[in-house]
Amino acid sequence: MSIAETAVRPAVSVRRRFWEIDAVRGVVVILMVYFHTMWNLYYFGLSDADVYSAGWQLFARSIGSTFTFLLGLSLCIRRLRAPQGSAGFAEEARRGLLIFGCGMLVTLATYLFTPDAFVIFGILHLQGLAMLLAYPFVRWPPFWSLLVGLALIALGFAIDTVFVDYPWLIPLGIQEYNRGMADYYPILPWFGFALLGVAAGRLFYPAGRRGFVLPEWGELPPLRALGWLGSHSLPIYLIHQPIIIGALFALGLARL
Structure with a gap:
């Protein structure tokens, strides 16, 4: 059977x-x-690998921005599939608050175990809030999601070097002097990537359907394994750090 015969069509x-x-x-x-x-x-x-170096931070930011882009894309597909008049915002608000609540658990855990670099506004805080903020853009023309998303990204990088003496603007993207954070994804610029995902959803998955032809490779073992990981990303995010750190302590490699 050829690839063309196994292609999935939009309908x-x-x-x-x-x-x-x-x-x-x-x-x-x-x-x-x-x-x-x-x-x-x-x-x-x-390890001598300086994870705060420019290369490692670029690697980390590419991971976070891709997660956030995919969040916007998935949000758009869900809402485009939903029937008109459904309780869409309430449903997404529940999802967003759940994710934000998980982010607060990460804040508590990191405050207890790594108080010198605890998470104040990390990827889960961002994504929980992004689900609420991105919701109105789903029904707007994709031009607006693209334009606003790019503008927020540009603005966020423009203020990246702005520091103040107080922490209240950390979620927005303005950092406090002499404060390290293990995970930091403020609204500016990272919410912009969620809006780019919404725009991609409108353009490439119209009405919540795939708008292009793609081979049905999802059942291939490697892709199926990746798909399982991708569909369980939140629980994996929550448990992988305790598992890794617990393993280091169990092996006697790490100490408080």
Whole structure:
């Protein structure tokens, strides 16, 4: 059977998950676990790899921005599939508050175990809030999501070097002097990537359907494994750090 014969056309099974989105998210999950493993090794003095160097930070930011882009894309697809008049905002608000609440648990855990670099506004805080802020853009022409998203990204990078003496603007993107954070994804610029995802959803998945032809490779074992990781990214995010750190302590490699 040729690839063309196994291609999925836009009109089929609009409720199914799209394997390509889950697979990309699965790749990003693996990269996230790798980066956090290296961060832990550096934090406990087990590696000389400076995870705060420009190259490592670019690697980390590419992971976070891809996660956030995919969040906007998935939000758009869900809402385009939903029937008119459904309780869309309430549903997304519940999702967003759940994710934000998980972010607060990360804040508490990192405050207890790494108080010199605890998470104030990390990727989960951003994504929980982004689900609420991006919601109105789903029904607007994609031009607006693209324009506002690019503007927020540009503005966020423009204020990246602005520091103040108080912490209240940290969620917005203005940092406090002499404060280190293990995970920091403020609204500016990173919410802009969620809006780019919304624009991509409107352009490439109109009405919540795949708007292009793609081979049905989702059942291939490697892609199926990646898809499983991608469809379970939140629980993996929550448990992978305790597992890694617990393993380091169990092996006697890390100490408080």
